[in-house]
Structures are given as structure tokens and as C-alpha cells.
Amino acid sequence: MWFVIFFVFFFLLYLLRSVLMPFVAGILLAYLLDPLTLKLQKCKMSRTWATVLVCFLMILIVLPAIFLFLGMVESQVTLLVQATPKYLALVLEKARPALQRLAERFPGLIGGNLEEMIKGNIGNGVKFAGALLKGLIANGFAFINLISLILITPIVTFYMLRDWDTFVRKFEGLLPKKSKKGIMESMKEINVIIAGFIRGQLSVCLILGLYYSIGLKLVGLELGLLVGFIAGVISFIPYVGSITGFVLGIILAFAQFGDVTHVMYVVAVFLSGQFLEGNFLTPKLVGDSVGLHPVWVMFALLAGGVLLGFLGLMLAVPVAAIIGVLVRNMIKRYKQSSLYLE
Template identity: 35%
Template sequence: MSPTPEFTRMPLVIGAFAIAVLLFYVLHPILMPFVVGGLLGYLGDPVVDRLEARGWSRSGGVAAVFVIFILGLSAILAFLIPMLLSQLDQLVRQIPEIYQWLAGDALPWFQSKMSLSPVKLPNIDWEQELAANWQSLGKLITDTLRRLTTSGIDVATILFNIALIPVVAFYLMRDWDRLMEATLDLIPRPWQENLSLMVAEADDVLGAFLRGQFLVMLAQALMYSVGLLIVGLDVAVVLGTAAGLASIIPYAGAVVGVGSSLAVAWFQFGGEWLPLIWVALVFGVGQTIESWFLTPLLVGDRIGLHPVAVIFALMAGGQVAGFTGVLVALPVAAVLLVFTRHAITHYRASDAYHRD
């Protein structure tokens, strides 16, 4: 019996996939601007499509998206970054007091309630430790700047990579639909219909996570920061931003934000209970708004990645290819999730699954 066409094509597909993975692993040190530009192009393509449907030219829509992005980035750099650095400095200065409370009050209370053997945390000279770490950080920055300034090639490479990101994003955003059609045309024709459906489903999953969850993260960071500012926390923006970024994993943002904010509020307000209640109320209201309004509106009922899958994908990507691997981890995980789901469905419908 001669092999089926699908069987004869399969080695070619597996070989092409293996070559792509090998090239990514070998070339990942130079891929960062292309990956970042590709993600920006992917995120901006739906907006450009909507503008094009309203009569804009493709290039005009891309230019409009870039103007919005640059204005937003400029606002963040001008207002948010200085505030974050200032509040982060305040938070670092509170570390000795937090550690003292943990070692002198919280840990003994917990041990007595749980009938555990007393264990003392080591005494740490925080003034010396923080000074040493800040000195190490300053030395690291100084050494890095010295190496960069003494090597013109390194400076040129960094500037070139930064300048390359918007160029790659512009051309990918402008030609995204044509590139997708050309890529699909390379697939064997009998597979194109089913593959188009799977790619559309993968785009739905990935879009829900990248586009929708990104907006949810920003909205939560804003809500938590404003709420904690109203409560009166000195490091409200740092805590709110950290909680918003952590919400890339469902419910992790609320857990991280509540724990850290309650601890900071306890020290700042001298152990008063009312500020703690207000902090808990801020996160309770924020979580309710996220669950009932933000996620249904921005993400919808599309199937997202499981939190464990998100953690594993990010860690695996970082292990394989560093920062570039982290950037591509979620897109690859979303595509593999969809293809694996269809493979399992095909297997359960086959004779190999039902045969006695």
C-alpha cells in the first residue's frame, strides 16, 4: 500500500519546524528587535484594519497608530517613571522596619499560634547591606557605561537595535495581511482550510491574552494606584503598578497587591486597622470591576491560557533564549495549545482510540 499524501508531507513539515526552532535558538541574540517589532505589529494590526475600513490608507492608519503609541510612551516616561523611582526609593528605605516587625512580632506570633518550635531570623545590619547593594548597583551601572563608552561597536549595536524596532513594526503592520496570505499559500492546499481555522483560533486565544489582557493589566494598575493614593499610601503607584503587571496571571495581581499593600499600610499607619480595611476594599472593588466588566468587555469569553501554562511558558522561554524567549513564549504557547487541542480531537475520532 502506498503512503497517503498526508504521510509523505509530514516529514517535510516536521523538518521545516525543526529547522525553524534551530534557527531561532542559534540566532536569538539578534532577534530581539524583530520579535518586539513583530509583537507591536501584531497588536496594532487590528486597529489599522479598522481605520482602513473607515477609508484610511494602510500607511496612514499605521502612522496614526505610531503617533498614539509615541504619545502614550512619552507620557509614561515623563510622569510615571520619575514617580515610580521616587516611591521605590521610599519602599527600599522601609525594608529594615518591615524585617524587624517580621522577626520580632509576626514570626513569634505565628509560631505560638501554630505551636511550633521558636526559630529566630538572623540579625541583619540593614544600613550596611543596603549601602553595599546600592554601591554594587552603582558600580554595575558605572562598569556597564564604561564598557559601552569605550566600545563604539556596542553603542552602535544598541542604538541600531532600538532604531530597528519601529522600522520592523511599521513594515510588518503595513504588510501584515499580505504576509499572512503569502505564508498560508506555502502550506499544502489540502491542509489550508483546516489550518486557516486553527490559525484563526490561535489568533483568538493569543489576541485575548495579549491585546485584551494587556488592557486589563493597564486598567488594573491604574485602578489600584489611584485607589491606594486615595487611601494615602506613600508608595501607591509602585504597589498598584506591580499588582497590575502581576495580573498577567489570573488572580496573581490581587494576591500580590493585597499582601504587599497591607504590609506597607500596617507600617505607614502604625498598625491602625481602618487603613487596612480601606486597602482591602480597594482591591476588592478592583477585582470585582475586573471580573464583571473589564474581562468580559476587553477579553470576552474567548479561551485563554491556563495560569500554569503561562508560568511554564515564560520560564521555559527565558531558559531557552533569555529575554527574546520570554517575548515569544506566550505566542508559541497559544499556538501549541490550539494545535494540541485539535490533535487530541483528531486522535479521539480515530480508529486507534476506539479500536478494541
């Protein structure tokens, strides 16, 4: 029975994935903002007015952040397109002796002047990079669907946040009385895992993004803000963010400066960032008690992204937490059963 329900649910989720994103985003925002609303209620404020205040504060913070982010991305992408010929020329200058030796050693394989061949393709490479970046930006906006997110998500967030307690009570009322206690205990465990991981990891991503961006700009990297932002956002996927930013930073540092010193500065920024994350940020903000292994999180995010796109990325961690709790409960029951004890 439960298998059929889950199958139908995920099948409908797959069919409606193109229109569900603002609704899922609104529900997740309401879930994340519910603790703040509860604190305002304790200050003798009604649920409705607490919801209004929380949503107003969210809009007041999020809208300027979006405009600042878009401006930063536009300036950094423009700088990247403008600086690409200079970077390529500098890299070619540094690599010329090695390229000449390669051409002399394998004349038949290379077939001609390798340097001229590379120079001839620099212009095409720049054009391709610019077109690719423009395509990524255009697809990003189409993918996010700004109109639906801006108009629908705040409305869904408001109503879900205002009526959150009502939905929880109705959900509890639908549970079978025989297994209600066990289900509610599992739901509480799932809530602790999701809340601890999402809220904690978002804080880690924000702090790391700021740290990497400021550190790389102080080093003198022209595209430091963009690299730091990318590294911070992708840090939601364990290890991937730091590795991606590390590789991009080294490549851009060598292309911009052409020396080992600035490359080592970039290495120092990311190594110190990893030390900060591993010893202070993750233990304090996320903790070890959330029960989500990094490999399981990576698999969930990748699988969710492949199956449902951005919607799958939003649902990946909650679904991973639910599956993890169910599996642990099944193992616990198995160890208490006669099959295991015999």
C-alpha cells in the same frame, strides 16, 4: 519533517535571542495594531498612510508614557530607600516585646541582646536594599536595551504593519494545497485566541494597575504607586499579580502605619480589585472563549522566561496558543478515528 522544522526554528531562536527582541516586539506591535489600520483603510485611506498615522499616534502616546513611568519609578525607589530606616525602626518598635520574650526563652540560641543585634544590621540592610534596587534598575535597562528598542522596534513595526496583508498572502501561497484549508482554519483559531487574550489581558493589566495605584494612594500608602504598578503589570500572569501586590501592600502598610486599620484598608483595595477583575474586567475584556487555561499560561510564561528571558515572555502566549490549538485538533482527529471508535 514538521518536527525537524520546529526544532531548527527554536534552536535558532535560542541562539539569536539576544538580538531578536526588538524585531519580535515590532512584529507583535504590528499584529496588535493591524485591526486599527484596517479600520482606517475602510475610511478610504491607503494602507501606507494608515500605517503612518497609526505609528505616529503610537509614538505620541507611548513616549510620554515612558517618561512618566521612568519618573514615577525613580521617585518611588528614592522614597523607598529614604523610608526604609523609618519602616524598620517602626517594625522593630512594634516587635520589641516579642523579641525580648524570644531572647529570654532561647538565650543560648540567640546569644546576646537580640534587639541590639537587629539594630546593628539595619544599616547594612538599608545599604543592601539600595544596592539591590540600583542593580535591578541598571540590569533592567541593559536587559531592555533601550537603544535597540527605541530605534529598531518602530521601524520593524512600520514595515510589518504596512506589508502585513502581503506577508499573509505569501504565507498562504506557500501552504500545501492538500492541507491548506485545515491549516488556515487552525491559523484563524490561533488568531482569535492570541488577539482575545493579549489585547484583553493588556487592558485588564492597565485598568488594575491604575485602580490599585489610585486606591493605595488614597489609603495613604507612600509607595502605593509602585505597588499598584507592580500588581498591574504582573497581573498578566494569572493570580500572581494580585498576590504579589497584596503581600507587598500589607507589609508596607504595617511598616508605615504600624496599625491594623490601614492594613485592612489595603486588604479592601485588593479584595475589591479582585472582585472587579473576576466579575467584570476578565469576562468582558478577555472572555472564556480564548481557550487558554490560567495554569497553562503561567507555565508558558515561566518556561519562556527561563529559556529565552524577556524574549520568551513575549513569545510565551502565542506559542501556548499554537500548541493548545494543535493539541485540540489532534484530540479531535483521534476521537474521529477508528482507533477511538472501536
